[in-house]
Amino acid sequence: xxxxxQSPGTLSLSPGERATLSCRASQSVSSNYLAWxxxxxxxxxxxxxxxxxxRATGIPDRxxxxxxxxxxxxTISRLEPEDFAVYYCQLYGTSxxxxxxxxxxxxxx
Amino acid sequence: xxxxxxSGGGSVQPGGSLRLSCAASGFTFTTFAMNWxxxxxxxxxxxxxxxxxxxxNTYYADSVKGRFTISRDSSRKTxxxxxxxxxxxxxxxxxxxRGRRLGAPGYFFDYWxxxxxxxxxx
Numbered sequence: 001x002x003x004x005x006q007s008p009g010t011l012s013l014s015p016g017e018r019a020t021l022s023c024r025a026s027q028s029v030s031s032n033y034l035a036w037x038x039x040x041x042x043x044x045x046x047x048x049x050x051x052x053x054x055r056a057t058g059i060p061d062r063x064x065x066x067x068x069x070x071x072x073x074x075t076i077s078r079l080e081p082e083d084f085a086v087y088y089c090q091l092y093g094t095s096x097x098x099x100x101x102x103x104x105x106x107x108x109x
Numbered sequence: 110x111x112x113x114x115x116s117g118g119g120s121v122q123p124g125g126s127l128r129l130s131c132a133a134s135g136f137t138f139t140t141f142a143m144n145w146x147x148x149x150x151x152x153x154x155x156x157x158x159x160x161x162x163x164x165x166n167t168y169y170a171d172s173v174k175g176r177f178t179i180s181r182d183s184s185r186k187t188x189x190x191x192x193x194x195x196x197x198x199x200x201x202x203x204x205x206x207r208g209r210r211l212g213a214p215g216y217f218f219d220y221w222x223x224x225x226x227x228x229x230x231x
Contacts, residue, residue, distance in 0.1 A: 035217035037154075044204055044221040045146075045154065051211070056219065088154055092215035096168035098144075098156040 002027045004089055006101035012109040019076040021104045023089035028069045033093030036065055036074045039103075040085045048087075049074065076106075084108050111135040111220045113205045118225030121195055125229070129190040131205030131222055139163075142208035142216055143181060143188040147201035148224075155201075158190060159208055159216060173199075195229045202226050 003026040013019055023034065032052035037045040047056040049065035052072055062077040076083055089101040117129040131143065144159040158179040159168040167179050178191040188205060202224040208216030 031213065033213040033215065033217075037218075039154075044223055045218070046221070047217065047219050050209070050217045050219075090154075090156075090217060092210075092213050092217045095214045096156070096159055096216075097170050098159070098215050100154040100156065103153045 001097070002029070002091055002094065002099060004091055004099055004101035006087075006089060006104050008104060009102075010105045010107060012107050013079055014109045015079050015081055017079050019074075019079055019083070019106055021074040021076075021087055021106070023067075023072040023074070023101050025070045025072075025091065029072075029091060030093035032068050032072075033091065034065075034067075034072050035090045035092060037088045037090065038083075038085050039088065045088065079106070111207065113207065113220060113222035115203065115205050115222045115225040118203065118227045120228045120230065122231050123196055123229055125195050126191070126193045127195070127227060129192065129203055129205075129225055129227070131188045131190075133186045133188070133205075133207075136207070138181075138186040139183050142210070143179075144206045144208045144216060144218060145179065145188075145190045146204045146206050146218065146221075147199075147227075148204070149198070149201040152201075157203070160188065192227065195227075197229050200227060200229050 036049040039045040053065040091099045114132045145157040176194045181188045204224045205222040206218035207220040
């Protein structure tokens with residue numbers, strides 16, 4: 001089973017700054033089948049990115065995904081107040097069971 | 110508008126059972142896989158179970174295999190999760206999520222419900 005490691009655990013930044021979140025897989029990810037989600041307190045997760053770099057419907061272009069193989073990155077170019085949340089990566093390049101990373105919290109510095 | 114509405118959560122004693130429901134609307138239910146993802150208090154996301162669009166294939170996390178059963182009713186546009194032999198570590202918010210494959214072996218989740226809380230405690 002492929003393990004996803006997200007880093008850092010917490011990222012403390014100010015509005016307007018750039019956020020770079022990492023998701024590393026223990027084995028190469030087939031066809032970049034990796035997704036990113038945002039979750040705010042008390043809310044359900046929201047899909048941001050799939051196939052490593054494709055933005056989901058309605059996601060602002062300040063969110064971008066990149067990477068391949070075992071190393072993937074979610075970048076938020078300029079943090080807006082509503083972007084402070086927890087972000088999860090998820091692997092879907094293998095048949096179930098499906099795997100999530102443990103999350104990165106982006107908090108206001 | 111795609112909507113997923115979970116129900117059926119509540120408090121139950123260890124060893125007990127519950128059935129969760131997820132009513133879907135706003136899309137062609139029979140063409141999408143459906144999944145359950147849970148989140149223990151203060152913890153991350155854990156995929157629990159999935160069912161193919163036809164219902165022919167079901168999948169489970171090792172942590173719930175043999176205790177939970179997923180099913181779907183196309184006439185009611187509803188997916189169910191039967192929880193049995195519940196343990197304290199099953200305490201979580203359970204989310205229903207629509208699965209997309211786009212050629213992949215697994216699913217990512219493009220729409221989520223708001224979740225239903227299951228608490229297992231004596």
